[in-house]
Each structure stands twice: as structure tokens, then as C-alpha cells.
Amino acid sequence: MKIIKDKVAKLSFVALLMSLTAAMFYTPTASAHGEKSQAAFMRMRTIHWFDLNWSKDTVAVNDTMTISGKFHVFAGWPETVDKPEVSFLNIGIPGPVFIRAGSWIGGQLVPRSVSLELGETYEFKVLLKARRPGDWHVHTMMNVQGGGPIIGPGKWVTVTGSMGSFVNNITTLTGETINLETYNLSNIYFWHAFWYALGLAWLAFWVKRPLFVPRHIAVSSGKADTLISAADKKVALGFAVATIAIVAGSMGTTNEKFPVTTPLQAGLLRGMQPIQMPESTVSVKVDDASYRVPGRAMQMTLTVTNNGDSAVRLGEFNTAGVRFLDPAVLQDETAYPDDLLAEEGLTVSDNSPLAPGETRTVEITASDAAWEVYRLADLIYDPDSRFAGLLFFFDAEGNRQMVMIDAPLIPSFI
Amino acid sequence: MSASQSAVRSRAEAVQVSRTFDWMILFTVFTAVLGGYHIHYMLTGGDWDFWTDWKDRRLWVTVAPIVSITFPAAVQACLWYRYRLPFGAVVSVLALMLGEWINRYLNFWGWTYFPVNFCFPSNLIPGAIVLDVVLMLSSSLTATAVIGGLAYGLLFYPGNWPIIAPLHVPVEYNGMMMTLADLQGYHYVRTGTPEYIRMVEKGTLRTFGKDVAPVSAFFSGFVSIIIYFLWHFFGRWFSKTDFVDSSNV
Numbered sequence: 001m002k003i004i005k006d007k008v009a010k011l012s013f014v015a016l017l018m019s020l021t022a023a024m025f026y027t028p029t030a031s032a033h034g035e036k037s038q039a040a041f042m043r044m045r046t047i048h049w050f051d052l053n054w055s056k057d058t059v060a061v062n063d064t065m066t067i068s069g070k071f072h073v074f075a076g077w078p079e080t081v082d083k084p085e086v087s088f089l090n091i092g093i094p095g096p097v098f099i100r101a102g103s104w105i106g107g108q109l110v111p112r113s114v115s116l117e118l119g120e121t122y123e124f125k126v127l128l129k130a131r132r133p134g135d136w137h138v139h140t141m142m143n144v145q146g147g148g149p150i151i152g153p154g155k156w157v158t159v160t161g162s163m164g165s166f167v168n169n170i171t172t173l174t175g176e177t178i179n180l181e182t183y184n185l186s187n188i189y190f191w192h193a194f195w196y197a198l199g200l201a202w203l204a205f206w207v208k209r210p211l212f213v214p215r216h217i218a219v220s221s222g223k224a225d226t227l228i229s230a231a232d233k234k235v236a237l238g239f240a241v242a243t244i245a246i247v248a249g250s251m252g253t254t255n256e257k258f259p260v261t262t263p264l265q266a267g268l269l270r271g272m273q274p275i276q277m278p279e280s281t282v283s284v285k286v287d288d289a290s291y292r293v294p295g296r297a298m299q300m301t302l303t304v305t306n307n308g309d310s311a312v313r314l315g316e317f318n319t320a321g322v323r324f325l326d327p328a329v330l331q332d333e334t335a336y337p338d339d340l341l342a343e344e345g346l347t348v349s350d351n352s353p354l355a356p357g358e359t360r361t362v363e364i365t366a367s368d369a370a371w372e373v374y375r376l377a378d379l380i381y382d383p384d385s386r387f388a389g390l391l392f393f394f395d396a397e398g399n400r401q402m403v404m405i406d407a408p409l410i411p412s413f414i
Numbered sequence: 415m416s417a418s419q420s421a422v423r424s425r426a427e428a429v430q431v432s433r434t435f436d437w438m439i440l441f442t443v444f445t446a447v448l449g450g451y452h453i454h455y456m457l458t459g460g461d462w463d464f465w466t467d468w469k470d471r472r473l474w475v476t477v478a479p480i481v482s483i484t485f486p487a488a489v490q491a492c493l494w495y496r497y498r499l500p501f502g503a504v505v506s507v508l509a510l511m512l513g514e515w516i517n518r519y520l521n522f523w524g525w526t527y528f529p530v531n532f533c534f535p536s537n538l539i540p541g542a543i544v545l546d547v548v549l550m551l552s553s554s555l556t557a558t559a560v561i562g563g564l565a566y567g568l569l570f571y572p573g574n575w576p577i578i579a580p581l582h583v584p585v586e587y588n589g590m591m592m593t594l595a596d597l598q599g600y601h602y603v604r605t606g607t608p609e610y611i612r613m614v615e616k617g618t619l620r621t622f623g624k625d626v627a628p629v630s631a632f633f634s635g636f637v638s639i640i641i642y643f644l645w646h647f648f649g650r651w652f653s654k655t656d657f658v659d660s661s662n663v
Contacts, residue, residue, distance in 0.1 A: 090608055096602040102588055109590055145608075173583070176583070180594065182529070185530060187580060188531060191537065198539065203505055207501075213432040215498055216497055232550070236546075237547065243569075251572040254575055257579075262584040263470065264595060264615055265593065266612060268610075
């Protein structure tokens with residue numbers, strides 16, 4: 001019996017070791033950027049991205065693509081997140097797999113941080129130049145000071161080719177054309193190697209003689225002053241003078257070589273131009289809203305009034321970049337990312353055309369696995385359990401009206 | 415061999431053992447300082463040292479020497495007062511820079527593909543050499559702090575200027591003027607480092623016009639003096655020998 005027990009113990013130990021070893025070699029691709037782990041209320045109640053377009057799915061190294069669209073800055077911005085008075089239009093990619101060749105808000109280049117107004121809608125565009133081959137999840141993103149990164153929808157883009165062929169040519173104001181990928185590299189290596197060698201020379205000057213044990217004995221016995229000779233002092237002085245002379249001299253020659261230099265540019269860009277969205281003639285009141293946990297469905301009771309002059313139907317509910325569509329009214333033709341698109345996810349109890357002047361109370365259900373996959377259901381664990389989103393109404397001619405909704409959300413666990 | 419007998423049997427053997435100890439201790443000091451100093455500098459100097467678009471003429475000049483004179487002061491205190499060895503600052507900075515280059519090359523470039531010309535470390539060696547020489551020639555804590563600390567701050571910017579000046583050449587980009595360093599920061603996307611985090615060109619030194627770097631360097635030198643004193647005593651405390659009464663053990 002003991003032999004069997006020993007064998008089992010040994011085999012178990014070997015199995016454990018093999019498991020650990022196998023685990024070390026298991027390195028799956030990390031392909032997300034934490035977009036799903038960001039608090040749901042942050043994604044639902046801050047920046048609403050819509051009309052997004054990724055110009056290409058596949059792009060070769062050195063070629064460009066754009067991400068364009070609009071974002072609405074939610075007027076009911078949560079108190080727990082700093083307002084977007086200092087924000088930066090970023091792009092959510094795993095490092096510089098693209099370079100950001102340009103980014104614009106309302107037609108203005110935004111290489112720096114900007115100030116955004118609550119309740120406004122802005123048009124944006126980001127121009128990307130492919131740099132590193134691979135499959136990359138490319139997200140829209142707005143960084144907000146005091147709020148953190150607010151990540152928007154992402155789409156997979158494949159970059160083909162070789163990074164070795166990537167060039168980033170820039171012409172300076174002094175007329176020189178350089179490749180920013182490799183510019184100044186030899187100069188950096190030279191000066192660092194030079195100073196490192198000088199530092200090593202100083203170290204070598206001392207290390208060549210006996211160091212710790214005999215010197216400690218000498219210091220302990222009161223003979224510390226005998227350890228530094230006059231010659232040592234001369235050499236040290238030489239090092240100091242040479243150091244200062246090289247610093248001064250190299251600074252002088254650098255200034256001669258680069259007579260035109262400017263300080264780093266910084267500062268907040270204000271006055272971003274919002275787009276004037278057509279005044280909505282549809283008013284919506286949220287009577288109640290609940291999220292049914294087992295059914296992965298959000299249900300709302302809305303009282304909708306059409307104050308316009310043409311009948312409208314509800315076609316889309318958009319929250320946190322997830323689009324719930326009523327296919328009878330709207331079908332996506334923009335190749336929006338599949339995982340964020342619930343093509344048949346919107347059910348309206350009565351979605352017949354709402355006539356001008358008519359008021360109707362309707363039950364709306366937005367259901368899709370995206371609630372769970374994108375962890376939007378976690379809203380019920382957030383400090384501010386309210387939801388927000390965009391409703392899009394369409395008339396018979398396809399004219400669109402956008403209505404913002406914002407209300408408390410009550411979870412239902414049964 | 416009993417405990418009271420010597421481990422060596424001749425003077426030659428003693429010298430050999432002593433030299434072996436030298437290399438072992440030097441290697442240990444170098445790697446321990448590399449680790450500790452590197453973490454300290456990344457936490458306190460961080461982005462100012464990581465990116466060219468943070469290396470400005472105000473805050474980088476001010477912050478980098480102040481937070482980097484720490485370990486040199488402490489290691490100097492240990493090596494000078496216990497061994498009369500005046501290379502504490504240089505050995506610390508050499509260790510730091512080796513660690514930084516390994517990190518920048520293997521991590522920043524090798525893993526995440528930021529170009530090395532965008533994420534190279536600052537050069538701290540000129541100030542370290544002068545700091546060691548001042549300590550050796552003066553053999554005085556006060557003189558080293560005041561003269562060496564000030565020199566450490568003053569030499570930082572000119573010691574780095576030949577490396578960063580080419581990146582301060584201006585460029586016109588889509589209707590805006592920026593430096594090549596700014597353009598690097600814009601081009602090479604850092605998802606977790608938005609532009610507003612950059613602490614550059616902030617402050618109230620506006621009356622000095624474009625000649626603000628020397629003022630910042632002097633200020634940095636003055637604060638470096640204070641930090642030198644503080645970290646010198648950390649070094650003294652860390653390297654002291656305490657004897658414990660055997661009856662209490």
C-alpha cells in the first residue's frame with residue numbers, strides 16, 4: 001500500500017511540474033485593451049460615439065486609413081468623473097502599431113488637449129499610418145483629465161507588410177527632410193557611449209587598486225588620509241575639468257550645428273467647433289427602465305411625442321457603442337463591428353409610424369449578448385446606477401433625429 | 415580548521431581573497447543600486463526621462479537632477495566614509511543608465527516598438543563625475559553638497575543638449591508649428607499617456623523669456639543641495655555598523 005501511495009505522490013509531483021512548465025509556455029495573444037472592464041456607467045454616460053467609420057479593414061505598412069464619425073458629450077456627465085474640460089482625442093491601439101498622422105475635431109487639428117462642452121456633438125477624424133504588421137483592435141478613445149481613458153468602439157484591422165519598410169519622412173522648417181523613425185539615433189548612441197566610457201574610465205581608475213578590505217582596515221585604523229595620493233587628486237581634477245570642458249564645448253558646437261531650435265509646444269486648445277445637429281422634434285420621457293439579469297435585456301417604458309410634421313419610427317438605441325436596431329426600420333450598411341451590433345436587438349411594442357402631434361407610450365426591449373459580453377450589465381454595481389443612450393428616430397424619407405435619454409436603471413434578478 | 419584560525423595561509427592568498435571580495439562587493443553594489451535606483455528614478459522622474467516630448471527646458475531640467483542625486487549621495491556616503499572610495503556617484507549613475515538602456519531597448523523598443531530616438535534616457539554622467547571629484551578633493555560633506563550638488567543640477571541640461579537639440583528643430587505640421595519631439599509624441603501613440611499628462615512648459619518663469627533653462631537649472635541645483643544632504647544621511651545610516659550585546663541575544 002505504501003509503495004502505491006509513494007508512486008501516486010511521485011506521479012502527482014511530476015504532473016504538477018509538467019503543468020507548471022506547460023503553463024509557462026502557454027502565452028495566448030493579449031488582444032483587448034480593457035475596454036470591457038471599464039465601468040459601464042463611464043461608457044454609457046460620458047462620450048457617445050456614433051456614425052463611426054473605419055475606412056479600411058486591411059492596410060499595408062506605410063498606407064493610411066481613417067476613423068471618422070461623431071461623438072456626443074453627454075449633458076448629464078456623472079459627478080464621479082471630472083468634466084471633459086481637458087481632454088485628448090486618442091486612439092486605442094496596442095502601442096504604436098500605427099502612427100497618428102493626424103487627428104481633427106470639427107476640422108481643427110488636435111495634437112494637444114482640448115476643452116469640450118457638455119451637451120455638444122462633435123465631428124472627428126483620425127488619420128492613421130500603418131507601421132507594424134498584425135491584427136489590431138483599433139478603438140476610438142477620449143482621455144479625460146481626472147476621468148481617465150474613455151474607450152469607444154473598436155474594430156479589427158489587419159496590417160500587412162514589413163515594419164522594416166516603414167518610413168516616417170518629415171521636412172523641418174529648416175528645410176531638412178528626415179526619417180523620424182531613425183533620426184538622431186547615431187547621435188544619441190554616440191553621446192551616451194562617450195559619457196558611459198568616461199564614467200567607466202573614472203571607475204576603472206579606482207577599481208584597478210585593492211578596494212574594500214584593505215581600505216576599510218586603513219580607515220578603521222585612522223589612516224584614511226593616506227588612501228588618496230596627490231597624483232589621485234591631479235587625475236580627479238583632470239576628470240572634472242575635462243567633463244566641464246566637454247559639456248561646454250559640445251553645447252557650443254551643438255548650438256552652431258542647430259541654430260534654430262524651439263521649445264516644446266504645449267497648451268490647451270479651446271473653442272472646438274461642435275456640429276449643429278438638427279433640432280429634434282421628437283420628445284421622449286423615460287417612465288421607467290429595468291435590466292433583467294437572466295434575460296440579458298433592458299426594458300424601458302417611454303412616452304414619445306412627435307412634435308414634427310412627419311411621422312417617425314424608432315430605429316436604433318445606441319449606448320456605450322453597442323447599437324440595438326429594429327431591422328424593420330434600420331439596417332446597418334457601415335460594416336459596424338459585429339460584436340457591437342445587435343441587428344435585431346431592438347423590440348418596440350408598437351413601432352408603427354408615430355404621427356405628427358401624436359403621443360404614445362411604448363415598451364422597448366434592447367436585448368443582446370453584448371450586455372454581458374461588454375459587461376454593460378455591471379452597471380448595477382456602479383456608484384451611479386443610471387443609464388444613458390441615444391435614440392434615433394427615422395421618418396419615411398430616412399431623415400434621422402437624435403434624442404438623448406438618461407434615467408435610473410432598476411435591476412431585476414428574477 | 416578551528417573557528418579561530420585564519421582562512422588564508424599566505425599573504426598572496428590574502429590578497430587574492432581580498433580582490434575576489436572586491437569584485438563580489440562591486441558586482442553586488444552595482445546590481446543592487448541598479449535595481450533600487452532604477453525603480454526610484456522611474457517612480458519619481460518617470461515620464462520626464464522616458465519621452466523626448468517631456469524633456470523640456472523647465473520641469474525636466476528641474477525635476478531630473480533633484481530626484482536623481484539621491485542614490486549618488488547615499489552611495490557616496492557609504493563608499494567614502496567607510497572606504498575612502500570616491501566613485502559612489504559614478505557607479506550609481508552607471509548602474510542606473512545600464513538598467514535604463516536595457517529597459518528602453520528591450521521593453522520600450524523590443525516589446526512595444528517605440529523608436530529608441532523617442533525613449534532614450536537622460537544623461538546623468540557629467541554631474542556624477544563632478545560630484546565624485548568635489549567629494550574627493552574637499553573631503554567635506556558640506557562642500558560636496560553645496561558645490562557638487564549645485565554643479566550636478568547645472569550640468570544636467572548642457573550635458574543633455576547635444577543629444578536632444580536635434581529633436582527641438584521646428585516643423586510645420588498640418589498648419590501648426592511643433593518640434594520634432596512634439597511630433598514624436600503625437601505620432602507614436604501612447605494610449606495611457608494622453609497629451610494633458612505632459613508636464614512641460616508649466617510655471618511662472620515668464621519674465622526670463624526664452625532663457626529659462628539656466629534659471630531652472632540653478633533652482634534644480636539649489637534643491638539638489640538639500641536633497642544631497644538628506645540622502646547622504648540615509649547612506650550614512652544605512653552603512654553604519656551596529657554591535658549587539660551578546661548577553662541580549
